[in-house]
Amino acid sequence: MELLVLFVILILSLAAGLLLQWWPGRHHPMPTYPQRAPFLGGGLPDTHAWSRFHVRYYPMALLLIAFEMEMMFMYPWAVVYVAQGMKAVMEMGMFLAILSVGILYGWREGVFRWQ
Amino acid sequence: MAVSWLARLAARAPVPVFPALGMRGEEALYRLALSPDIKRVDSPRHASLLLVAGGVPPSMQQALRRVHDQLPAPFTTLWYRSAPLVELPQAAVTTVDSLDALPGALVESHGRLLRNTVGRSPRLLPDAPPHPWQGLGDDGHGGEGMMGGVPYGRPMAMPPTADLRDGLALDILTFRLGPFFPLWPPGFEAEVTLQGDIIQQFSVRSSPFPRALAPVFHEARERPVAIAVLERARARHHLQALFHALHLAGLEDLARHALRLADTCPSGDIVLLAKWFTAFERRLRRRGFFVLHLPKCGALRKKQAESQGGFAARAAGIERDVRAEDDGYRRLAFSMMTQQAGDTRARWRQRLAEIAQSFDLAARAQRDDMHTAQTDAVETPRGAWHDTRPKDTSHLLEDLLPGLEWGEALATLASLELAALSPWPREEPAETPEEGAA
Structure with a gap:
């Protein structure tokens, strides 16, 4: 019963919110394309002003994850290492080998060169 | 209701x-x-x-x-x-x-x-997008290879020109600005290519409308005129230009103050005007107009400064002023002022110094009723007017602005006067600004 009441309240408040948004603008059509164009003092843009750029922090972020993942797993690993013995060393070795491929890739891409 | x-x-x-x-x-x-x-x-x-x-x-x-x-x-x-x-x-x-x-x-x-509803202006242009979507798929996501779609007909960010600042490859954005852009001289239209906020290319598409000067500058080419009237008109012209620069800097109250001073120029008490202007200059300095709003960029090379003439040339260290050759001004012990840097800040320092100098010259010329001596040339606020009027020099911007940030470019543009001189004088209000109603 409580769930039903909560559901009805949710529906009512959603409806009220949508009505509040729709009511003031019900007689206003969307502004025309020329009005929505960017103001350039009478000039025209060649293209949309949706500017994209090369994310330069991307390789740096990948590198951080590569190193951080190592550390994250090595803490719990250090706890179980004595109990598990050689098996744990091999598993960790495999894990580190996979991650180091990422670091080598980063190295090749020049992430260690400070610019 | x-x-x-x-x-x-x-x-x-x-x-x-x-x-x-x-x-x-x-x-x-x-x-x-x-x-x-x-x-x-x-x-x-x-x-x-x-x-x-x-x-x-x-x-x-x-x-x-x-x-x-x-x-x-x-x-x-x-x-x-x-x-x-x-x-x-x-x-x-x-x-x-x-x-x-x-x-x-x-x-x-x-x-x-x-x-009421009558008198409302209708829409004049058809309701159609200026650049329709040209990508494949609803979001322009379709396309060939890794580069995806070509939204609005634009390929991925691969600028054809070398990056000018820090190697960050941004999309280039090309647009035409003007001729009714309020921060530019009226009539001026240019095609601008931006990468981020750095101007990569700037090409002038239409020069600014010729600028009309006060009638006294035109009269000075025909007969000797009172130096006081000429210098008041010069100060007024520069103060009106200062209004634009202050408006651009967002210092609205100071901009209106500059305009009020300009309005007082033709007929106000010259001693009071000079005093008000000194106080105004102090306010400009205190509000950081020079340090915060005028970048040290947009320096004209010697040849450019020479072709520009006037205060811009003097701000670049070129000692050229027709007033120095006029006997009337010589009797007033006119001395030419120059700056060395030739950049945006130096141009405004030069201009403000010239306004103060104009008030000083006008005060002394008014006292002794001095007139100009030569009529074959006159130093207008735009530059020397010898046989021909100063011409349009907006093409200088194509060389001057690339590499500047957008804000610096606007400040540089506001510090220059590029429009040609109109062959017709400006229409003055009914009352004649004769000899200062002190």
Whole structure:
């Protein structure tokens, strides 16, 4: 019963919110394309002003994850290492080998060169 | 009921006006800036009224239609000494020819617009996107290879020009700005290519409208004129230019102050004016106009400064001023001032120093009733006028602006005077500014 009441309240408040948004603008059509164009003092843009750029922090972020993942797993690993013995060393070795491929890739891409 | 009450309230507020300046329309702008009933806005999106001041050549009418259609409905238009666009209905057009009647006409049009629905300006351009979507798929996501779609016909960020700042490859954005862009000289239109906020290419598409000077500069080419009148007109011209730079810097109160000083120039007490100007200069310094708003960039090379002439040349260390060769000025012990750097800041330092010098010269010339001696050349605020008038030099920007950030470029543009000199003098108000009513 409580769930039903909560559901009805949710529906009512959603409806009220949508009505509040729709009511003031019900007689206003969307502004025309020329009005929505960017103001350039009478000039025209060649293209949309949706500017994209090369994310330069991307390789740096990948590198951080590569190193951080190592550390994250090595803490719990250090706890179980004595109990598990050689098996744990091999598993960790495999894990580190996979991650180091990422670091080598980063190295090749020049992430260690400070610019 | 509520709406009519709101409309009445809105009609009492300052009228938001976007001025589109045509030829010889600046006077209207200066009048509006000082009118308390008018709120001049820099974008048509914030305006209820479009004021077209001055003649608009046929080649710019399409641009005017675009500006017109960017005002949010309801709005109306007012034409000051300009021919309205033919497709506008008669009811949506008010024409005014007198500068004094302009603020009143704007307030009245605004009131009429809010009270009833007649006189509302219609849309002139078809409701179609200027650059339709050209990508594949709903979001332009389809396409070939890793580069995905070509949204709005634009490939991925691979700028053809070398990056000018830090190697960050941004999309290039090419657009044409003007001729009604309020932060540029009227009539000036350029194609700008930006990468981020750095200007990569700048090409002038239409020069600014010729600038009209006070009649005294034209008279000085025909007969000796009173040096006091000439120097007052020069100071006024520079103060009006300072208004634009201060407006650009966002120092609105100082901009209006500069304009009020400019309005006092033709007839005010010259000693008082000089004193007010010194105090005003101190305020400019305290508010950080030079340090914060004038970048040390946009320096003219020697050859460019020579072709530009006038205060811009003197700010670059070139000692050239026609006044130094005039016997009238020599008797007043005129001494030429120069700066060395030739950049935006140096140009404004030079200009402000020249305003102060003009007030000083005018005060002494007025006392001794001095007149100019030579008529074959006159030093206008735009540069020396020998046999030919100073010509348009807006092409300098194509070399000067690339590499600058957008804000620096606007400040550099505002520090220069690039428009040619109009062959006709500016129309002065009825009262003659003779010899200063001290």
